[in-house]
Amino acid sequence: MASATALRLAPAGLGFAAGGLLVVLGGLASPLAAAAALAGLLLAGTIVAYPYWGFLLTAAVVPLERIGRFTNDSSLTTVSLMRVVGMLSLGALLLHVLVGRRKVVVTLPGILYAAYFVVGVMTLAHTSDVEFGVRAASAILGNLLFFLLVVNMVRDGAQARAAVICWLLTTASIAAFTVYQWHNPAAVITEDPFNSTGERTSDERFSTVLSDVSEYQVLDETPRALGTTSHPAVYAINLILALPFFAYLYRTTHGLVWRAVIALAAAGCCYNVVLANTRAALLTMGLVLGLIVAMRLIRVTAAGLAIALAAGGAAVPLVPAAVWDRVLNVSNYTLERSDTLRARLTYWNEGLSMLSENWLLGIGIGNQTELPRRLSDRMYMPPNSTVHNEYLQSLLETGLLGFPLLAAFIVVLYRWSLRGERLFERSRATDDALLMRAARVALLAVLLYALQVDVLHFPLKGWWLAMGIMVALYERGRSAEPAPAPVPR
Numbered sequence: 001m002a003s004a005t006a007l008r009l010a011p012a013g014l015g016f017a018a019g020g021l022l023v024v025l026g027g028l029a030s031p032l033a034a035a036a037a038l039a040g041l042l043l044a045g046t047i048v049a050y051p052y053w054g055f056l057l058t059a060a061v062v063p064l065e066r067i068g069r070f071t072n073d074s075s076l077t078t079v080s081l082m083r084v085v086g087m088l089s090l091g092a093l094l095l096h097v098l099v100g101r102r103k104v105v106v107t108l109p110g111i112l113y114a115a116y117f118v119v120g121v122m123t124l125a126h127t128s129d130v131e132f133g134v135r136a137a138s139a140i141l142g143n144l145l146f147f148l149l150v151v152n153m154v155r156d157g158a159q160a161r162a163a164v165i166c167w168l169l170t171t172a173s174i175a176a177f178t179v180y181q182w183h184n185p186a187a188v189i190t191e192d193p194f195n196s197t198g199e200r201t202s203d204e205r206f207s208t209v210l211s212d213v214s215e216y217q218v219l220d221e222t223p224r225a226l227g228t229t230s231h232p233a234v235y236a237i238n239l240i241l242a243l244p245f246f247a248y249l250y251r252t253t254h255g256l257v258w259r260a261v262i263a264l265a266a267a268g269c270c271y272n273v274v275l276a277n278t279r280a281a282l283l284t285m286g287l288v289l290g291l292i293v294a295m296r297l298i299r300v301t302a303a304g305l306a307i308a309l310a311a312g313g314a315a316v317p318l319v320p321a322a323v324w325d326r327v328l329n330v331s332n333y334t335l336e337r338s339d340t341l342r343a344r345l346t347y348w349n350e351g352l353s354m355l356s357e358n359w360l361l362g363i364g365i366g367n368q369t370e371l372p373r374r375l376s377d378r379m380y381m382p383p384n385s386t387v388h389n390e391y392l393q394s395l396l397e398t399g400l401l402g403f404p405l406l407a408a409f410i411v412v413l414y415r416w417s418l419r420g421e422r423l424f425e426r427s428r429a430t431d432d433a434l435l436m437r438a439a440r441v442a443l444l445a446v447l448l449y450a451l452q453v454d455v456l457h458f459p460l461k462g463w464w465l466a467m468g469i470m471v472a473l474y475e476r477g478r479s480a481e482p483a484p485a486p487v488p489r
Helices: 001-026 029-048 050-069 081-100 108-122 131-155 159-184 232-252 256-275 278-294 303-317 322-327 338-356 371-377 390-426 429-448 461-480
Strands: 187-190 211-214 222-226
Touching: 029 050, 029 081, 029 159, 050 159, 050 461, 081 131, 081 222, 108 338, 108 390, 131 461, 159 211, 159 222, 159 232, 159 256, 159 429, 159 461, 222 232, 222 256, 232 278, 232 322, 232 429, 232 461, 256 278, 256 322, 278 429, 322 371, 338 371, 390 429, 390 461, 429 461
Parallel strands: 187 211
Antiparallel strands: 211 222
16 A cells, blocks of 8 residues: 555655746746746656656657667767667666666576677777777667566567557658658658768758768669668668567458558558668568468468569669669679679778687677778778678677677577567467567567678667567566476376
8 A cells, every 4th residue: 555655655755846846947948948848748757657658658769779769879978769769768777676676577588698798898808999889888888787677577469569669650650751851852862871870960860861872883863762760771780670560460350451551651651771772671571571471370361362463563763773783783792893892892801801810709799990090091981981791890899708608698689589489379369470570570670681781780779679579478478378297197
């Protein structure tokens, strides 16, 4: 009783404590700033009282990224709406845990990733790139805290489904806005080929298309969709990760109208992947769509297949010429026609050379200056760059001390998704089994994409949301599963 009373009084206490300060600040600030401060306090009080609402809001703002940032991408410490709401939700959860004497759910994947974080922090002692190392360590810590929030917040399939819907609603809205801006020349940013860090300023927050000249030797300026992220490759994989969950919603929704809406939103995301104009993304999307069909996330019928083929054929004339020039032109997949392919081979070769010199402890977490330093006398290099391969990059950063922890984390996630799906199939919880299957497709999508870029270094909060949901459902399902009957003697 005392615990429940304390929780109910917490928002009131917060309001009384901040009331006097709000009056003083309101007299000094503009009416708009005062109103924003009041709204922020009300939101904070609501999240403290109802942490699950804060979690749903966090899931909804996950795709905002650059739009939700209050600082430039190049800032050492990034402050964003997602981080603010996420930390409020985590703080509220911990308050409820403390007052309600609940236990914090700690899982094996979380322990493995936390150990990887500790090793990464240790490598900062010998890194040649402290700034990006601190930023990378901060990003890993953010991933870990968000994962902890999701695992402790999701208690059943209904809550997981609500979080997925919030995430996909925002994702689909951004995709629609990006398609609109694709046809608006004022929204295009020009990329500098010799300083292509992918970073943007807060003034460029609402621009979702860039004009890329990274392959200026064989192509003119090429428009590429980047949505609300900092790079088309990041935007594309975020959209691809959403596709298996659109399939999950389509499969578990029975209304014809809602199914049509879900299919249209998924088609819009696929079109945005094409507009991202990234070769690896297009290949990955094709493989993911194949996995969705092969793993029976959706049922393929003759009528459905005919509709899909007809829609695809009708969309071909709508594909911009720039996409044909860069992505759909088969000759651009050769070394002679692709600067990026040639650069990757050079990066990988130099990365292996660096690994041979730093095989135990690596060159430091998030190190993005060592590769340009070694290659700047042989080729044009941006001021910061990685080897563009997650497996090699992570091994290079933390050596044989840290990389096995990250690999074990991935393996456990995959095994738990399989076990969770079988567990829910045995208990006939079909929707939850399909959700576990969708999470496994998202996991495989990241592993495929990792072959050509350091994808786990991206802000993939949608992926972390999916993995956290999968782990939470598996933990709850495993604890609720009845123990096997004893074998008679």
